Amino acid sequence: MELTGAQSLIKSLEQQGVEVMFGLPGGATLPVYDPIIDSSIRHVLVRHEQGAGHAAEGYAQVTGRPGVALVTSGPGATNVVTPLANAYMDSTPLVVVTGQVSRAAIGTDAFQEVDITGITAGVTKHNWLVTDASDIPRVVAEAFHIATTGRPGPVLVDFPKDVANQRTTWSDPGPVDLPGYSPPVDPDPQAIAAAADLLVRAERPVLYVGGGVVKASASAALAALVEVTGAPVVTTLMARGAFPDSHPLCLGMPGMHGNYTAVTAMQRADVLVALGSRFDDRVTGKVDAFAPGAKVVHVDVDRAEIGKVRRPDVAVVADCRAAIEALVAAIASRSGDDAADPSRLAPWVAQLDEWRARFPLVYDADAPSGASGAGRSAVKPQFVIEQLRAATPADTILVSGVGQHQMWASQHWTFDQPRTWVNSGGLGTMGFAVPAAIGAKVGRPDRTVWAVDGDGCFQMTAQELVTASAEQIPVKIAILNNAYLGMVRQWQHMFYEERYSEVYLSPDLPDYVLWAESMGCVGLRVHSPEEVLPAIEKANEIDDRPVVVDFRTDSMEQVYPMVPSGASNDDIVVHPSQQGELR
Amino acid sequence: MSARREPVGTGRVVPMRAAAGEPHGAARLRHHVVTLLVENKAGVLVRVAGLFARRGFNIFSLAVAPTHDPRFSRISIVVDVESAPLEQVVDQLDKLVNVVEITELHPLEAREAELLLLTVSADAVSRSQVIQLAEVFGARVVDVGTDALTVRFASSPEEIDDFEEVMRPYGIRELQRTGRIALPKLVRED
Numbered sequence: 001m002e003l004t005g006a007q008s009l010i011k012s013l014e015q016q017g018v019e020v021m022f023g024l025p026g027g028a029t030l031p032v033y034d035p036i037i038d039s040s041i042r043h044v045l046v047r048h049e050q051g052a053g054h055a056a057e058g059y060a061q062v063t064g065r066p067g068v069a070l071v072t073s074g075p076g077a078t079n080v081v082t083p084l085a086n087a088y089m090d091s092t093p094l095v096v097v098t099g100q101v102s103r104a105a106i107g108t109d110a111f112q113e114v115d116i117t118g119i120t121a122g123v124t125k126h127n128w129l130v131t132d133a134s135d136i137p138r139v140v141a142e143a144f145h146i147a148t149t150g151r152p153g154p155v156l157v158d159f160p161k162d163v164a165n166q167r168t169t170w171s172d173p174g175p176v177d178l179p180g181y182s183p184p185v186d187p188d189p190q191a192i193a194a195a196a197d198l199l200v201r202a203e204r205p206v207l208y209v210g211g212g213v214v215k216a217s218a219s220a221a222l223a224a225l226v227e228v229t230g231a232p233v234v235t236t237l238m239a240r241g242a243f244p245d246s247h248p249l250c251l252g253m254p255g256m257h258g259n260y261t262a263v264t265a266m267q268r269a270d271v272l273v274a275l276g277s278r279f280d281d282r283v284t285g286k287v288d289a290f291a292p293g294a295k296v297v298h299v300d301v302d303r304a305e306i307g308k309v310r311r312p313d314v315a316v317v318a319d320c321r322a323a324i325e326a327l328v329a330a331i332a333s334r335s336g337d338d339a340a341d342p343s344r345l346a347p348w349v350a351q352l353d354e355w356r357a358r359f360p361l362v363y364d365a366d367a368p369s370g371a372s373g374a375g376r377s378a379v380k381p382q383f384v385i386e387q388l389r390a391a392t393p394a395d396t397i398l399v400s401g402v403g404q405h406q407m408w409a410s411q412h413w414t415f416d417q418p419r420t421w422v423n424s425g426g427l428g429t430m431g432f433a434v435p436a437a438i439g440a441k442v443g444r445p446d447r448t449v450w451a452v453d454g455d456g457c458f459q460m461t462a463q464e465l466v467t468a469s470a471e472q473i474p475v476k477i478a479i480l481n482n483a484y485l486g487m488v489r490q491w492q493h494m495f496y497e498e499r500y501s502e503v504y505l506s507p508d509l510p511d512y513v514l515w516a517e518s519m520g521c522v523g524l525r526v527h528s529p530e531e532v533l534p535a536i537e538k539a540n541e542i543d544d545r546p547v548v549v550d551f552r553t554d555s556m557e558q559v560y561p562m563v564p565s566g567a568s569n570d571d572i573v574v575h576p577s578q579q580g581e582l583r
Numbered sequence: 584m585s586a587r588r589e590p591v592g593t594g595r596v597v598p599m600r601a602a603a604g605e606p607h608g609a610a611r612l613r614h615h616v617v618t619l620l621v622e623n624k625a626g627v628l629v630r631v632a633g634l635f636a637r638r639g640f641n642i643f644s645l646a647v648a649p650t651h652d653p654r655f656s657r658i659s660i661v662v663d664v665e666s667a668p669l670e671q672v673v674d675q676l677d678k679l680v681n682v683v684e685i686t687e688l689h690p691l692e693a694r695e696a697e698l699l700l701l702t703v704s705a706d707a708v709s710r711s712q713v714i715q716l717a718e719v720f721g722a723r724v725v726d727v728g729t730d731a732l733t734v735r736f737a738s739s740p741e742e743i744d745d746f747e748e749v750m751r752p753y754g755i756r757e758l759q760r761t762g763r764i765a766l767p768k769l770v771r772e773d
Contacts, residue, residue, distance in 0.1 A: 117626065118629070121626075121629065121630055121633055122633060122637065125678075125680070126679075126680040126681075129625075129626075146680060178680060179622065179654075179683045180621070180622060180679065180680055180681050180682045180683040180684075181680045302678070303674055303677065303678075304671070304674035304675050304677070304678055306674075307670070308671060308674075
C-alpha cells in the first residue's frame with residue numbers, strides 16, 4: 001500500500017500502541033498533522049512545546065509506557081530540549097518527534113531550521129535524522145525499543161518536511177537490529193552470591209533504593225527482599241513509593257533534605273545495597289565522607305553507573321527486578337549458618353527506632369506571632385501537605401515542581417504505591433509540575449491527580465492549564481504561595497547572611513485566582529489554617545475542570561533537615577527544636 | 584610534562600618529544616589508545632568526540648576508516664588522561680547505540696602504526712643526505728621539487744618521531760601524520 005511519509009510515521013506510532021501524544025503543530029510538521037485527523041491516537045494540543053515534553057514525561061512516569069511528543073522544527077524543537085534533558089536525568093522513556101526543514105534546505109540556515117540532533121545528542125539516549133521515508137518503520141521501532149529497554153530514557157526523531165511528503169510503502173520492520181545495543185538483563189550468579197553473602201552477614205544493612213526500582217516495576221521483589229533479610233530501606237527522591245512509607249522498615253528519604261534516620265542509617269551502615277540508585281551528590285553529600293564504613297553492593301542496569309561515584313565491592317549489572325528476585329532466591333535457599341536471620345538485626349532496628357523517636361520530621365506548627373508581618377502567614381506549607389494527604393484517596397498521584405515545596409511534598413506525603421509520585425529529580429526543572437500533572441492525568445484518568453507547586457514554578461508553565469481546560473483534564477494544583485523563590489531564599493538566608501537578592505516575587509501579583517479563572521479553572525484562595533481542609537475538599541469535589549488553590553503560606557519556613565552543600569552527611573542540620581538532641 | 588605538539592610560528596608543528604629526564608617515548612605511555620568498532624553511519628564520530636569534549640579531554644590523534652565489514656568502521660583515538668576518568672568515558676562510549684565494541688589498548692600490548700607525509704628542504708647540497716637518511720629509515724621519496732622533497736614513511740609512532748627528529752635540522756616545511764591505528768598484539772606459543 002502506498003502512503004506518504006507522514007502517514008507512515010503515524011501508522012508506525014499506532015503500531016507501537018501509542019494512545020496519546022502531546023504536541024503543537026508548525027510549518028515543518030504540517031504534513032504530519034494531516035493524518036492525525038484520521039488516526040486513533042489522541043492528540044493533546046499544548047500551549048508551549050515545553051509543556052508537551054513535560055506532559056509526556058508525566059504520562060510516562062505514571063503509566064510506565066513511553067510518552068510521545070510531536071513538535072515542529074526550530075523553536076518548537078529547542079523548546080523541547082529542557083524536557084529531554086529532564087527525562088534523560090530521570091531515566092524517563094520519551095519519544096519526541098521534531099519537524100525539520102526539507103532535506104535540500106538542511107544546513108542553509110533555512111527558516112525555523114536548527115540542528116536538533118546535534119543539540120540533543122547529549123540529552124538523549126539516541127536520536128535519528130530520517131533521510132528517506134522508507135526508513136520510517138524501522139526508525140520508529142528502534143526509537144521505542146531504545147527508549148523503553150535497559151535504562152529507559154528519551155530519544156528524538158527528526159523528520160524533514162519533504163520526507164513527510166515522500167511517497168513510500170509501509171511494512172513491518174520486524175525485530176530491531178542494533179549491533180551496538182544490548183542492555184543487560186540477567187544478573188551474574190556469582191555476583192548475586194557475593195551480594196547475598198554480604199547482605200546475610202551484615203549487622204547494619206541498608207537497602208538504598210532509587211528510581212530504577214520503580215522503572216523496573218520491582219516493588220514486589222523489593223518487598224520480598226525486605227521480608228527475607230529484615231533490612232531497612234531508604235527511598236530516594238526518585239523512588240518515593242517504591243517501598244511503602246507505612247512499612248516499619250521504611251526509613252523514608254535520604255539526602256540533602258532527607259530525614260535524620262535515613263541519612264544517618266546510611267552513614268553507619270556496614271553494608272549498603274544500592275538498587276537502581278546512582279549515588280547522586282544530593283544523596284551522598286561529600287562523597288569521601290559518605291557511608292564510610294559500608295561495603296557496597298551496586299545493582300544497576302547501566303554499567304556506566306558502576307563505580308562512577310563510589311567503587312562497589314560487588315557490582316550487579318542487570319535489570320533491577322531480575323537482580324532483586326535472584327538475590328531473594330539466593331538468600332532464601334540458604335540454610336544453617338549461611339541463612340538470613342532477620343532477628344539478628346534487632347539491635348540495628350532498635351537503634352533506628354531510637355533515632356526515629358528523637359528526630360522525627362517536625363515543623364513549627366504554631367502560627368508565627370503577629371502573623372501579619374511581611375510574608376508571614378499562619379498557614380504552614382507542611383500543614384497543607386499533611387491535610388492534602390489526609391483528604392485525598394490513597395492512590396492519589398502527587399506531582400511537584402522544584403524547590404522547597406518539592407522537598408516538603410516528598411517529606412510529608414505518605415507514599416504507599418509506586419508511580420504515585422511525579423517530580424523532576426536530577427535536572428531540577430522549575431515549571432515541571434503543571435504540564436507533568438496534565439500528562440499524569442491523561443495517563444491515569446481514573447486517579448485523582450494533585451500537583452503541589454511553588455508560586456515561582458507555577459508562573460513558568462501555568463499556561464498549560466488552558467490545555468487542561470480545553471481538553472477537559474481535571475488536574476488540581478495546590479500553589480504553596482510564599483511570595484518567594486523559596487529555596488534560593490533559604491540558601492541566601494543560611495549562607496549569604498540573609499542578604500536576599502532577587503528572590504522576592506509577590507503574594508498577589510499575579511492574582512492566581514483570577515489567572516486560574518481566566519484559564520477556565522476554578523480558583524480558590526486560602527489565608528488561614530482553618531480554610532485549608534475545606535478548600536481541599538471543595539477542590540476534590542470538582543471533576544469537570546482543573547482547580548487551582550492559592551495557599552498563602554508562611555514565607556519564613558525553611559526545609560529541615562539539611563546537609564549543607566559539600567558537607568558530610570554527618571553534619572546534618574536538624575530542625576532548630578531538635579538541635580539540642582544532637583549533643 | 585613536556586610539551587608535545589606546540590604550534591610554533593605559522594602553523595608549523597614541532598615533533599613530539601619525551602619529557603626532559605625521561606627515556607625517549609616514555610611520555611607516550613601516559614597515552615591511552617581506545618579503539619572502537621562503530622556502525623558506519625552519519626553522526627557517529629561527533630557522538631564519540633562529544634563525550635571527550637564534554638570533559639575537556641583533548642583528543643591527541645584520531646583515525647577513522649572502514650573495516651573489512653562495510654557495515655562497520657574502526658575509530659582509533661589517542662587521549663592523554665588519567666585512567667580513572669577514562670574508564671568512565673569508555674563506559675559511556677559503550678552506551679552509544681552506534682558503538683559496537685570498545686578496546687582500550689595499553690601501548691605495550693598493542694601493535695601500532697602510523698603514516699607520515701613530510702616535506703623537507705633539500706637543496707643541491709643537502710638533497711643526497713636527506714635521501715640517504717630516508718633510505719636508512721625505510722621511508723620513500725614520493726615527490727621532488729626544486730629545493731624540497733616530500734617523503735612518505737609508514738612505521739611505528741616511535742620510529743616516526745625519530746624520523747621527524749632526524750629530518751628537523753634540514754628544515755621541515757609541511758608535515759602530516761595520520762594518527763595511530765592499533766590492533767592487539769597476538770599471543771604466541773612458546
